[in-house]
Amino acid sequence: MINVLNPNKSDWKSLVKRPYFNNKSIVKTVSEVFKNVKKNGDASIKNYTFKFDKIKNDVIKVEKKIIFESESRISKDLKNAIDLAFKNIYKFHSSQVITKKKIQIQDGIHCWQEKRPINNVGFYIPGGTAPLFSTVLMLGIPSLIAKCSNKILCSPPNKNLEISPEILYACKVCGIKDVFMVGGAQAIAAMTFGTESIPKVDKIFGPGNQYVTEAKQYSMNFGISIDMPAGPSELLILADNSANPKYVAADLLSQAEHGIDSQVVLVSNSKNLIDQVSKELNIQKNSLSRLKIINKSLENSKSIFFKSIDDAIEFINEYAPEHYIINVENEEYCISNLSSAGSVFIGNYTPESAGDYASGTNHTLPTNGYAKQYSGVNTDSFFKTITFQKISKRGLNSISSAIQTMALSEGLDAHKQAVSIRTNDDEN
Amino acid sequence: MINVLNPNKSDWKSLVKRPYFNNKSIVKTVSEVFKNVKKNGDASIKNYTFKFDKIKNDVIKVEKKIIFESESRISKDLKNAIDLAFKNIYKFHSSQVITKKKIQIQDGIHCWQEKRPINNVGFYIPGGTAPLFSTVLMLGIPSLIAKCSNKILCSPPNKNLEISPEILYACKVCGIKDVFMVGGAQAIAAMTFGTESIPKVDKIFGPGNQYVTEAKQYSMNFGISIDMPAGPSELLILADNSANPKYVAADLLSQAEHGIDSQVVLVSNSKNLIDQVSKELNIQKNSLSRLKIINKSLENSKSIFFKSIDDAIEFINEYAPEHYIINVENEEYCISNLSSAGSVFIGNYTPESAGDYASGTNHTLPTNGYAKQYSGVNTDSFFKTITFQKISKRGLNSISSAIQTMALSEGLDAHKQAVSIRTNDDEN
Numbered sequence: 001m002i003n004v005l006n007p008n009k010s011d012w013k014s015l016v017k018r019p020y021f022n023n024k025s026i027v028k029t030v031s032e033v034f035k036n037v038k039k040n041g042d043a044s045i046k047n048y049t050f051k052f053d054k055i056k057n058d059v060i061k062v063e064k065k066i067i068f069e070s071e072s073r074i075s076k077d078l079k080n081a082i083d084l085a086f087k088n089i090y091k092f093h094s095s096q097v098i099t100k101k102k103i104q105i106q107d108g109i110h111c112w113q114e115k116r117p118i119n120n121v122g123f124y125i126p127g128g129t130a131p132l133f134s135t136v137l138m139l140g141i142p143s144l145i146a147k148c149s150n151k152i153l154c155s156p157p158n159k160n161l162e163i164s165p166e167i168l169y170a171c172k173v174c175g176i177k178d179v180f181m182v183g184g185a186q187a188i189a190a191m192t193f194g195t196e197s198i199p200k201v202d203k204i205f206g207p208g209n210q211y212v213t214e215a216k217q218y219s220m221n222f223g224i225s226i227d228m229p230a231g232p233s234e235l236l237i238l239a240d241n242s243a244n245p246k247y248v249a250a251d252l253l254s255q256a257e258h259g260i261d262s263q264v265v266l267v268s269n270s271k272n273l274i275d276q277v278s279k280e281l282n283i284q285k286n287s288l289s290r291l292k293i294i295n296k297s298l299e300n301s302k303s304i305f306f307k308s309i310d311d312a313i314e315f316i317n318e319y320a321p322e323h324y325i326i327n328v329e330n331e332e333y334c335i336s337n338l339s340s341a342g343s344v345f346i347g348n349y350t351p352e353s354a355g356d357y358a359s360g361t362n363h364t365l366p367t368n369g370y371a372k373q374y375s376g377v378n379t380d381s382f383f384k385t386i387t388f389q390k391i392s393k394r395g396l397n398s399i400s401s402a403i404q405t406m407a408l409s410e411g412l413d414a415h416k417q418a419v420s421i422r423t424n425d426d427e428n
Numbered sequence: 429m430i431n432v433l434n435p436n437k438s439d440w441k442s443l444v445k446r447p448y449f450n451n452k453s454i455v456k457t458v459s460e461v462f463k464n465v466k467k468n469g470d471a472s473i474k475n476y477t478f479k480f481d482k483i484k485n486d487v488i489k490v491e492k493k494i495i496f497e498s499e500s501r502i503s504k505d506l507k508n509a510i511d512l513a514f515k516n517i518y519k520f521h522s523s524q525v526i527t528k529k530k531i532q533i534q535d536g537i538h539c540w541q542e543k544r545p546i547n548n549v550g551f552y553i554p555g556g557t558a559p560l561f562s563t564v565l566m567l568g569i570p571s572l573i574a575k576c577s578n579k580i581l582c583s584p585p586n587k588n589l590e591i592s593p594e595i596l597y598a599c600k601v602c603g604i605k606d607v608f609m610v611g612g613a614q615a616i617a618a619m620t621f622g623t624e625s626i627p628k629v630d631k632i633f634g635p636g637n638q639y640v641t642e643a644k645q646y647s648m649n650f651g652i653s654i655d656m657p658a659g660p661s662e663l664l665i666l667a668d669n670s671a672n673p674k675y676v677a678a679d680l681l682s683q684a685e686h687g688i689d690s691q692v693v694l695v696s697n698s699k700n701l702i703d704q705v706s707k708e709l710n711i712q713k714n715s716l717s718r719l720k721i722i723n724k725s726l727e728n729s730k731s732i733f734f735k736s737i738d739d740a741i742e743f744i745n746e747y748a749p750e751h752y753i754i755n756v757e758n759e760e761y762c763i764s765n766l767s768s769a770g771s772v773f774i775g776n777y778t779p780e781s782a783g784d785y786a787s788g789t790n791h792t793l794p795t796n797g798y799a800k801q802y803s804g805v806n807t808d809s810f811f812k813t814i815t816f817q818k819i820s821k822r823g824l825n826s827i828s829s830a831i832q833t834m835a836l837s838e839g840l841d842a843h844k845q846a847v848s849i850r851t852n853d854d855e856n
Contacts, residue, residue, distance in 0.1 A: 078837055081830035088827070092539045095531045103523045105516045105788040113524065116767050118801045130839030166837055202801040220648075220657070225801045229648070246849055254846040284849075288842050335816070339544050346818040351846040354819055357834045358827045360533040361815045373546045373630040373653045375813035385803035387789045388763070390774040391782055399516070399786045402509035406785045409506055409594055411558030414716050418682040418779040421712075422675055 001266070001278065004304040007315075016319040018231060018368050019261050019300045026214045030185045034218060037189035042196045048186040049156075057161055060197045062168065062179040070168035078166065085137055085358040086173050092360030093142045096379040108395020115383040117146040122191035122201035123176070124216075126208050127156035127183055131164035138362050138377065139205045140174025146382035151176045152199060154191065156183025184208075188215035192222050203227070205364070205377065227377050231368035232261035235352055236321035238312060238334060239277075241270045243327040244348055248273070249280030251325055251351050252301075253294060260296035265319065266303040267312050274303045313337045320371040323352050340371045397423055429694070429706065432732040435743075444747045446659060446796050447689050447728045454642045458613045462646060465617035470624045476614040477584075485589055488625045490596065490607040498596035506594065513565055513786040514601050520788030521570045524807040536823020543811040545574040550619035550629035551604070552644075554636050555584035555611055559592035566790050566805065567633045568602025574810035579604045580627060582619065584611025612636075616643035620650050631655070633792065633805065655805050659796035660689035663780055664749035666740060666762060667705070669698045671755040672776055676701070677708030679753055679779050680729075681722060688724035693747065694731040695740050702731045741765045748799040751780050768800045825851055 007015055036044040042060060049057045071079060102112040123139045125132055136153070143151050153176050155163050163181060171179055180198050182190060188208075194200030204216055205227040213230045220226060235255035239248050252264045268274050285294050306312035313334060316324065320340035328334060331346050338344065342365030343355055355361045364377035375381075400423045407415035435443055464472040470488060477485045499507060530540040551567045553560055564581070571579050581604050583591050591609060599607055608626050610618060616636075622628030632644055633655040641658045648654060663683035667676050680692045696702050713722050734740035741762060744752065748768035756762060759774050766772065770793030771783055783789045792805035803809075828851045835843035 077829075077833050081833040084827065084830045085834065088533045088537070091533055092531055095529060096541065098526065101523060103520055103788070105519055109516070109782075109787055111520050111788045113806065119767060120800075130837075132838060134834055134838065217648075220645075223657075223797070225798075229651075246853070247846075250842070250846040250849045253842040254840070257840055257842040284845065288845065290840075290842065294842070338814070339547060340812070341814055343815040344817070346816065349821045349824045349850055350817055350819040351824075351850065353831050353835060353843040353846045354537075354824065354827065355815075355817055356831075356843060358830045359537055359817050359819060360531070360539045361817055366812075369651070370653075371812065371814075372548075373812060375811075376815060378541070378813060378815070380808075380813070383803075384768070384794075384799065384801060385806060385808070386766070386769055386799075387771040387783075387804060387806070388774065389772070389778055389783055389787050389789055391778040391787060393777045396777045396779075396782065399512065399782065401505075402512040402786045403781050403784075405505050405509040406513065406562055407781060409558075410560060410562065412682070412685055412718075414678070414681040414685040414718065414722070415781040415784060417712065417716065418675075418678040418781045421678045422777055422779065425674070 001298055002302045003274070004302055006305060006307055012315055012318055015302070015304070016369065018234065018263055026210055030211060030214045030218050033185040033215070034189045034192065037186055037195065038193045045182050045186050045190055045195060048184065049182060052184055053156055055157060055159060055161060057157060057181050059161065060180050060182060062163055062181060064177060067168045067172050067177065067179060070165040070172055073165035074169055079169065082133070082137070082170060082173065085134070086141065088358055088360035089137055089141045090145070093145050093379045097145065106395060106398055108392035108398065109389070111387065111389045113385050113387055115385055117148045118203050118382055118384060119148060120150045120199065120201040121148045121382065122204045123151070123153040124187055124204065124206035124208050124212055125153060125155040125167060127158065131166045133166040133170040134357050134363065135206060136167055136170035136174060138364050140170065140176050142377065142379040143382045144174050145379050148382050150199065152178040152180065152191065152201060154180045154182050154187035154198070157181035185211045185215035188212060188219055192219040192224050207364070227364060227381060228366050228374045229370060232263065233258045234263040234321055234367055235323040235325065236265040236267060236316060236319060237325040237327060238267045238316060239273055239327040240268060240329055241273055242329040243273060245273060245276035245280050247348060248277045248327060249284050252277070252281060253285055253288065254351065254353055255323065256294045256297040256301065257288065257290040260293055261300070262297040264297070264301045265321070267306060267316060268303070269306055269309055269312060271305055274305060278303065320369045322365045322367045322371065325350070325352065342366050342371045342376045429726055430730045431702070432730055434733060434735055440743055440746055443730065443732070444797065446662065446691055454638055458639060458642045458646050461613040461643070462617045462620065465614055465623065466621045473610050473614050473618055473623060476612065477610060480612055481584055483585060483587060483589060485585060485609050487589065488608050488610060490591055490609060492605060495596045495600050495605065495607060498593040498600055501593035502597055507597065510561070510565070510598060510601065513562070514569065516786055516788035517565055517569045518573070521573050521807045525573065534823060534826055536820035536826065537817070539815065539817045541813050541815055543813055545576045546631050546810055546812060547576060548578045548627065548629040549576045549810065550632045551579070551581040552615055552632065552634035552636050552640055553581060553583040553595060555586065559594045561594040561598040562785050562791065563634060564595055564598035564602060566792050568598065568604050570805065570807040571810045572602050573807050576810050578627065580606040580608065580619070580629060582608045582610050582615035585609035613639045613643035616640060616647055620647040620652050635792070655792060655809060656794050656802045657798060660691065661686045662691040662749055662795055663751040663753065664693040664695060664744060664747060665753040666695045666744060666756060667701055668696060668756040669701055670757040671701060673701060673704035673708050675776060675779070676705045676755060677712050680705070680709060681713055681716065682779065682781055683751065684722045684725040684729065685716065685718040688721050689728070690725040692725070692729045693749070695734060695744060696731070697734055697737055697740060699733055702733060706731065748797045750793045750795045750799065753778070753780065770794050770799045770804045
């Protein structure tokens with residue numbers, strides 16, 4: 001970890017920068033994949049799976065029976081853990097549903113909003129050694145609550161042309177019935193255009209490697225929307241002397257193990273705490289299986305001492321962390337002065353791991369400073385808001401002169417006429 | 429207008445297509461503009477304004493005094509109209525603000541969401557003969573309610589290096605103090621990177637020509653978010669025999685006057701109504717100043733007869749209109765079966781013009797079928813949602829085994845350790 005002492009504001013811009021990765025060659029591959037998948041559908045999916053993943057997937061879709069029976073292939077403990085997480089995530093995401101509020105703007109003018117589900121949604125779940133079934137829950141549960149009618153999921157198969165039973169069981173509990181064994185940019189292209197096997201969707205969610213990330217961004221050129229632009233995961237902890245350095249170190253390590261491009265930042269007004277955390281990091285990390293990754297991502301990481309807590313807060317708002325642990329005496333002050341973060345964890349007993357899995361909140365969050373303008377995935381991510389209005393003749397009369405004056409000032413006389421033809425109509 | 433009778437479902441895909449425009453040459457210009465503005469800031473803004481608009485803008489920023497005095501340069505009628513519109517739009521958009529709801533997920537586990545304003549927002553308002561001051565209200569009012577701290581606006585100046593007093597007065601009532609005389613892709617590039625005069629923003633809103641639209645899309649490559657992808661404006665009316673053909677025709681014309689690429693669609697289960705509306709169109713259009721535009725956009729437009737109202741509704745959901753007028757006897761049935769639209773106008777006395785200006789709803793809406801997955805601009809467009817959680821030691825104990833089991837199954841033992849180090853700690 002790099003140690004920074006009371007940095008000047010002029011240095012903040014470089015301090016909030018995330019580790020950079022170049023994606024120029026990726027863009028070219030992705031656009032090629034899109035072209036081919038659009039033209040050749042399933043055939044090109046199979047070709048790419050063979051080319052990139054060395055797997056022959058003659059079958060693309062997972063049989064319903066295999067999803068249904070996935071339960072029997074996972075341990076009882078894991079089933080119980082998933083079921084508990086499901087319950088908590090469902091509870092929190094249900095609470096986000098808003099009820100319709102009809103507003104009387106003036107006598108005879110009523111306006112309101114109604115939510116409707118985005119009908120066709122697609123999820124991408126990375127494969128690899130560790131199956132990210134928790135992300136299936138994070139995307140599947142709010143889509144279940146929003147009642148999205150068509151939910152599909154793509155994930156790369158293993159060498160035996162299988163998707164892990166953990167992922168399939170998470171699909172089952174979330175009512176995701178259409179699961180396809182395809183990964184990478186070709187999966188995103190398939191969901192963008194549709195193929196013989198894989199239906200086209202309107203919005204794509206989920207994490208992935210740099211190819212998937214770029215493909216999601218690229219899909220927007222074809223009328224698809226995406227959950228949010230992605231980047232490597234990150235955690236910032238604000239801690240003072242009231243924090244337990246052992247816990248702080250454990251939280252930093254839990255984030256650092258994600259990948260070599262992950263970033264963890266410790267901000268504190270206590271040099272003593274920074275020292276103690278540093279010592280704890282060196283002790284704790286040695287017992288962890290992903291030590292190599294952790295060492296690499298700690299190189300990208302910083303501990304920053306700020307004399308003034310207000311400077312620290314201002315810096316954190318500029319950084320806009322994906323995950324933000326507030327571990328200080330005066331937590332209320334830090335909460336009310338927070339302007340940008342993805343998900344916030346408060347106090348000594350709220351590790352980021354809790355929100356990653358089972359406390360109820362979502363773990364699909366804006367990285368790379370995007371928390372300045374993006375929200376994490378929540379139930380609203382699966383809805384669109386439609387505006388309604390109903391006006392009576394009397395209501396229209398009361399605003400007709402304003403509408404006509406404004407329309408004429410904008411040079412739009414047909415807009416004026418749509419009002420005057422009604423208000424001047426004596427028949428009614 | 430093209431007449432279509434009871435189309436087969438196989439034809440729907442082509443029927444919902446919007447008029448197409450090619451933008452390949454535009455992309456090249458836009459990327460060039462971005463490169464130059466990033467490198468040369470204000471100097472390149474001035475160059476482009478001279479090159480594209482033939483205007484020498486030695487001054488880029490509008491003096492505060494000119495904004496303040498704008499009121500005296502518009503008519504009393506227009507001022508009153510804007511003030512009424514402001515009041516109604518403010519009322520509806522205020523009603524959209526959500527209050528915090530703390531959820532107890534389990535004993536000792538509390539989760540909630542809080543909204544925070546997107547601090548730096550930029551608005552683009554097109555210039556031209558008719559100043560679109562109504563759009564200033566539609567973007568400015570919700571940003572005022574959300575308390576966005578930095579709001580800037582760019583709009584191309586006229587030959588006298590001025591922005592119209594209507595636009596400036598709308599800025600004044602919305603508290604937009606930083607107004608810049610620059611249009612086109614160079615304005616979007618300036619808000620993306622910042623220049624000596626124009627501050628960088630995090631999110632860009634507002635309509636524009638094809639260059640502006642492409643530039644907004646392009647800005648997303650540099651970490652900017654935008655209100656929504658744009659396209660030409662459109663209106664679909666569903667009308668039966670209970671509708672007044674005069675009003676229906678007037679509404680179609682009000683949309684058709686926007687531009688030659690606008691599209692209007694009439695859907696009905698009454699051949700008689702379609703005939704009468706067609707006759708009315710031919711009568712009414714002749715008194716309108718924008719007849720040439722109207723004739724051109726009517727060429728892109730369709731009237732579609734459906735024998736069954738259910739087919740009509742299904743087709744409309746597939747079309748996903750930006751503006752949708754429901755003018756039928758059984759309006760409740762149509763509302764509850766609607767899945768995709770931007771803004772809906774119900775009954776004989778709710779012309780689209782009302783929502784364009786003064787009823788209270790927003791007029792910045794998803795076009796081109798994007799209503800399937802995008803919402804129009806609303807107060808929420810100026811907020812991001814942050815998730816918070818606070819867990820007690822007892823709360824953590826109750827979910828610790830689930831978290832640890834899940835973390836291990838995903839191969840993340842540092843995630844497990846962040847929990848176990850707390851729950852195994854006897855000191856506390």
